[in-house]
Amino acid sequence: MSKTKIANQNYSLKNFDTIPMLKPHTPLLDGVDSPADLKKMSTAQLQQLADELREFLLYTTGVSGGHFGSNLGVVELTIALHYVFNSPKDQIVWDVGHQAYPHKILTGRRDKLTTIRSQHGLTAFPERHESEYDTFGVGHSSTAISAGLGMSLAMRYLGKHDKVVSIVGDGAMTGGMAFEAMNDAVQQNADLIVVLNDNDMSISQATGGFSKHLATLWQRGLAVDIDKNGDAIFTKRVISSEDRRIRHYLHMANEALDDWTSRLPNKIVEKLAEKGIPKPSQLETLPEKIANKLIDEVFPENLFKAIGFQYFGPFDGHDVAKLTQIFERVKQLQGAVLVHVHTVKGKGFLPAECDPITYHAITKLKKINPAQEKSVPVDSQKPAPTPAKKYSQVFGEFICDKAATDKQLMAITPAMAEGSGMTEFAKRFASQFFDVAIAEQHAVTLAGGMATQGVKPIVAIYSTFLQRGYDQLIHDVALQNLNVMFAIDRAGLVGEDGATHAGVFDIAFMRTVPNMVIACPKDENECYNLLNTCYEHIGPSAVRYPRGNGIGAEIDKNQAMYPIGKAALEQTIEATGEGASNVAKKVAVLAFGTMVKTAVTACQNLAETYPTTTFFVYNMRFVKPLDSELLDTLLAQNCSIVTLEEHQVMGGAGSAVNEYLVAQAAKTSQALPTLINIGIPDKYIAHGSPEQQLADCGLDVAGVVKQMQTILS
Numbered sequence: 001m002s003k004t005k006i007a008n009q010n011y012s013l014k015n016f017d018t019i020p021m022l023k024p025h026t027p028l029l030d031g032v033d034s035p036a037d038l039k040k041m042s043t044a045q046l047q048q049l050a051d052e053l054r055e056f057l058l059y060t061t062g063v064s065g066g067h068f069g070s071n072l073g074v075v076e077l078t079i080a081l082h083y084v085f086n087s088p089k090d091q092i093v094w095d096v097g098h099q100a101y102p103h104k105i106l107t108g109r110r111d112k113l114t115t116i117r118s119q120h121g122l123t124a125f126p127e128r129h130e131s132e133y134d135t136f137g138v139g140h141s142s143t144a145i146s147a148g149l150g151m152s153l154a155m156r157y158l159g160k161h162d163k164v165v166s167i168v169g170d171g172a173m174t175g176g177m178a179f180e181a182m183n184d185a186v187q188q189n190a191d192l193i194v195v196l197n198d199n200d201m202s203i204s205q206a207t208g209g210f211s212k213h214l215a216t217l218w219q220r221g222l223a224v225d226i227d228k229n230g231d232a233i234f235t236k237r238v239i240s241s242e243d244r245r246i247r248h249y250l251h252m253a254n255e256a257l258d259d260w261t262s263r264l265p266n267k268i269v270e271k272l273a274e275k276g277i278p279k280p281s282q283l284e285t286l287p288e289k290i291a292n293k294l295i296d297e298v299f300p301e302n303l304f305k306a307i308g309f310q311y312f313g314p315f316d317g318h319d320v321a322k323l324t325q326i327f328e329r330v331k332q333l334q335g336a337v338l339v340h341v342h343t344v345k346g347k348g349f350l351p352a353e354c355d356p357i358t359y360h361a362i363t364k365l366k367k368i369n370p371a372q373e374k375s376v377p378v379d380s381q382k383p384a385p386t387p388a389k390k391y392s393q394v395f396g397e398f399i400c401d402k403a404a405t406d407k408q409l410m411a412i413t414p415a416m417a418e419g420s421g422m423t424e425f426a427k428r429f430a431s432q433f434f435d436v437a438i439a440e441q442h443a444v445t446l447a448g449g450m451a452t453q454g455v456k457p458i459v460a461i462y463s464t465f466l467q468r469g470y471d472q473l474i475h476d477v478a479l480q481n482l483n484v485m486f487a488i489d490r491a492g493l494v495g496e497d498g499a500t501h502a503g504v505f506d507i508a509f510m511r512t513v514p515n516m517v518i519a520c521p522k523d524e525n526e527c528y529n530l531l532n533t534c535y536e537h538i539g540p541s542a543v544r545y546p547r548g549n550g551i552g553a554e555i556d557k558n559q560a561m562y563p564i565g566k567a568a569l570e571q572t573i574e575a576t577g578e579g580a581s582n583v584a585k586k587v588a589v590l591a592f593g594t595m596v597k598t599a600v601t602a603c604q605n606l607a608e609t610y611p612t613t614t615f616f617v618y619n620m621r622f623v624k625p626l627d628s629e630l631l632d633t634l635l636a637q638n639c640s641i642v643t644l645e646e647h648q649v650m651g652g653a654g655s656a657v658n659e660y661l662v663a664q665a666a667k668t669s670q671a672l673p674t675l676i677n678i679g680i681p682d683k684y685i686a687h688g689s690p691e692q693q694l695a696d697c698g699l700d701v702a703g704v705v706k707q708m709q710t711i712l713s
């Protein structure tokens with residue numbers, strides 16, 4: 001039986017080692033305005049299209065910046081999917097969707113791809129409002145099988161017979177939801193095709209390794225190829241040593257079977273033949289078939305077969321001809337099918353193939369055309385000022401400094417080690433570092449379990465991904481008052497990734513949870529020292545800090561402990577105008593986190609227009625517990641109050657202040673002060689640069705000034 005030709009080298013792929021600065025010549029691609037245009041192409045043309053599409057991708061991503069390696073890895077896969085299936089009637093669902101740039105190019109958005117992730121441009125991930133070909137809004141991992149299954153079951157109920165294909169990466173396959181969905185697909189006997197895009201890589205070194213482990217699990221055992229008539233043929237694969245033992249026993253069984261059948265007396269054989277059992281001479285493949293059946297049934301070494309999927313693969317995910325043949329075949333099948341393809345993250349661009357973690361995403365490449373380069377004046381050659389540290393970097397420094405003396409510190413990341421600034425820590429404190437793959441729920445409860453043993457776990461997690469572990473935060477940490485600290489990165493608006501990745505709900509969903517302490521540093525120095533304060537605090541706590549760089553504050557690494565629940569007066573901007581003695585107005589601005597700097601600038605601007613008003617800007621530092629003493633004082637002084645936060649205004653820090661003041665005013669029969677809450681309005685903020693997003697929701701200085709004027713005039 002021929003082995004599956006995993007790498008069918010009957011095609012050549014162009015390789016690139018630089019990113020073209022000028023739009024490449026793509027005659028075939030220029031003619032593709034929808035997937036229908038693919039169906040007219042020959043296999044050779046499809047392969048040429050792949051080369052053109054890859055070069056075009058390099059060029060456009062150089063212009064736009066954004067996700068990179070994963071898109072290069074699915075060029076041929078995307079072409080084959082849109083060639084074989086009839087989108088948008090057939091539903092194609094991408095998991096995470098960071099790899100959907102080729103999909104967007106082939107579905108009518110080729111000429112807009114350079115706008116991806118820019119304000120008013122294409123969104124970073126598939127979004128339903130952007131195109132009928134974007135069947136489901138994605139961005140968070142491991143949702144595609146659930147969404148695809150939902151589409152399939154609804155279609156069955158409605159009597160529709162279109163196909164549903166969910167494309168899931170090996171990293172995304174480490175998310176528990178994927179297994180919940182696969183289990184349900186089988187028990188529902190649903191028609192669903194899952195394509196496992198297995199590039200042995202996720203987004204972090206360790207997770208890549210982790211998915212390798214899963215890959216070993218699911219790659220063991222049988223490869224299931226198809227022959228020229230499209231029939232499934234089992235072929236043995238190189239399998240692990242323990243499987244080899246199993247195979248040996250089966251081989252011995254075959255031998256015995258062979259021996260047995262060769263001794264059968266003819267009249268028995270005839271009797272069997274009457275019953276439709278073939279003669280020994282025709283039985284030569286029986287051992288093989290029985291062996292496969294045995295392997296298939298008794299030793300379903302393949303993870304997906306064990307769950308109940310029909311499994312095909314692994315195939316070379318860069319061989320368009322092979323892929324179209326496979327998809328044409330599985331398209332005819334009923335039930336849950338999994339097609340396993342091997343791709344290379346960064347395929348076709350050598351630097352990305354060699355370093356897929358770094359090239360997971362790239363920033364816009366500076367477009368200096370040769371003419372400009374020569375004329376750049378010398379003094380502009382001055383070295384650029386050192387940028388302020390990223391908050392993730394501050395976190396990484398904190399855990400390294402702390403772990404140097406505190407062996408109880410354990411640091412957990414769900415697949416975002418690099419993004420969370422933990423690369424150095426992972427190297428230096430490997431036994432205290434845990435990358436659990438894309439498994440946020442597990443990460444939180446893992447920390448809870450660890451804390452019961454007296455160690456001090458830190459869950460380093462993006463705000464938006466912590467949403468996945470909310471029940472675990474309550475049930476497995478806070479309710480048990482366990483000593484876990486959440487280092488919440490990407491808190492606030494995140495810019496180009498847009499609404500799916502905004503970290504704008506964490507204050508709302510954490511502040512109602514008893515035992516939680518929630519800290520919001522105003523800059524890098526407070527970030528470092530509030531991390532220390534919360535780390536040393538006994539009980540569950542969270543420090544939320546934004547994506548990107550700080551403001552250049554000097555970090556005093558004396559590992560200060562701030563008094564929990566105490567605010568600090570940041571700045572007073574005294575009234576200066578005539579009659580200022582009987583100051584007409586006192587305004588207290590209660591700013592949370594990075595909004596402190598914005599609050600000071602806004603009040604300085606307003607002081608010029610409202611000279612008889614004194615502004616007190618407070619750095620609140622903690623959302624929970626609030627500084628109740630300060631609020632009581634402000635209430636007694638009948639100060640107008642403004643709250644300011646980079647978080648949904650509904651349910652955020654401002655709501656907490658309101659709730660306290662209303663209750664306190666009622667309790668002490670005091671009048672409620674004039675009060676406004678400034679934050680992100682009740683809508684999703686579209687992608688753009690961080691500055692554009694802040695302006696879009698009135699959180700830039702101009703927007704804050706405008707909103708504050710409503711209580712000043």
Ligand SMILES: Cc1ncc(C[n+]2csc(CCOP(=O)(O)OP(=O)(O)O)c2C)c(N)n1
Nearest residue numbers: 070139140141169170171172201202203415
């Ligand atoms: C719930 C969730 N956690 C983490 C992430 C961050 N993230 C984006 S892509 C990615 C890796 C995905 O790996 P894989 O599915 O193998 O896709 P590849 O990049 O290899 O194409 C991760 C962890 C996310 N988008 N969603």
Ligand SMILES: CC(=O)[C@@H](O)[C@H](O)COP(=O)(O)O
Nearest residue numbers: 096098139419490494497547
């Ligand atoms: C697709 C995805 O979820 C990640 O790649 C995410 O875009 C990373 O965000 P940062 O760039 O903020 O680390």
Ligand SMILES: [Mg+2]
Nearest residue numbers: 169170171201
């Ligand atoms: Mg991967």
